[in-house]
Structures are given as C-alpha cells and as structure tokens.
Amino acid sequence: MTVQPLLDVNALSCERGGRRLFSPISLSVFPGDYVELVGANGSGKSTLLRTLAGLHSQFAGEYRSKDALYQGHRLGLDGLLTPLENLAWLAGLEDHTLDHDITLNALDRAGVLTKAYSPCSAMSAGQQRRVAMARWLLSSRKLWLLDEPLTALDASAQDLLRYVIAEHCATGGAVICATHHAIAIDGKSELRLDTSIAEGR
Numbered sequence: 001m002t003v004q005p006l007l008d009v010n011a012l013s014c015e016r017g018g019r020r021l022f023s024p025i026s027l028s029v030f031p032g033d034y035v036e037l038v039g040a041n042g043s044g045k046s047t048l049l050r051t052l053a054g055l056h057s058q059f060a061g062e063y064r065s066k067d068a069l070y071q072g073h074r075l076g077l078d079g080l081l082t083p084l085e086n087l088a089w090l091a092g093l094e095d096h097t098l099d100h101d102i103t104l105n106a107l108d109r110a111g112v113l114t115k116a117y118s119p120c121s122a123m124s125a126g127q128q129r130r131v132a133m134a135r136w137l138l139s140s141r142k143l144w145l146l147d148e149p150l151t152a153l154d155a156s157a158q159d160l161l162r163y164v165i166a167e168h169c170a171t172g173g174a175v176i177c178a179t180h181h182a183i184a185i186d187g188k189s190e191l192r193l194d195t196s197i198a199e200g201r
Contacts (some may be wrong), residue, residue, distance in 0.1 A: 012061035045178035079121030
C-alpha cells in the first residue's frame, strides 16, 4: 500500500509586508518524519509554520496537508483556567471530548499532575510548556508544527520533549519543528531557509 504524505509543499515562499522572506521550498513529509526547520532570526521560520497551519495568507506556491496541531510562541492557554479546563477547551477545537482519567494521565506524563486543578497563571513558564506537551499527547492530529518548543524548559523537560516527539514519529506521526537548538531525534532531516532572495543577493 502506498504511504500518503501528511504534508506536500510545492514551490512555497512566504511574504510579510509585501517582502518575500525566503526562496521557494518544496518537500513532502511522511509519517515517521521529523524535520528540523533552521535559520537565522527573521528568516521566516515562524511565518512558514503559521502558513502551514492556515494562519498566514501571504504566500506564493501551494501546500496540501492533513489537519495539523500548531504550537507557536503563545501556548494558547487561558491563565484563569486550570490545565484540565484548558485541555478540554483545546480538545474542543479538534471536535472531540476528553476522558478525565486519560487527561490526568497526560498531565502525569508531562510532569504537572499536581497542578491539574490550579489556574495556569499560578504556574511557571516551564510548567505551562509542560501543559502544552500534555495537549500534544491528547491530540489526534498526526502532523505537529512546533515553534521553538524548547523555550523555558529545564533539562528534564527537554528530555521529555525529545521522547514525546520520537514516540509520535514512531507511531505514524510527523513533526516539523523550528528551533535554534538541535533536538536529538534519530533519522531527522533539516530544512534550512534560504534568505538570499530576500536579501537581494
């Protein structure tokens, strides 16, 4: 049986304020793939991820993708809500409800079970990042688009993040991750954005 890609990109380039950010890219992302998106500040990494998530409309070329889980610099957590409440609301965006015990298990795996009933505003930045990782564990979406997910994570949380990403890819998912710090995932590929077209070289 032919394996279908979770993402197809054909000559895609993004613009911001009428300015092209990088040279056109083409790639296919299949189940099991981990793609690390690298480039200098301002090269368009975040804009590319937002485009692939359907949140940025200034682009040329085309892409086709399955529904994706997107996490940008903002985690999408309401500080007045508890992790349990935030995860239930985020699951609603994917049109499904969460089993209470399964949600608690995800928070336990993410290392924030003791914070399940506390408002997110009372949590540290790293703990909130762990809540976001619990969301990944609960999502049914196979394609993850992650923008600088290592931000504010201590060493143990970074280890957890590597494990969660590797597990997701090993079970038929795929990840595109923008990062300034390489993540040790077996079999990863690298996509470096070429900004020479934007710089006029």
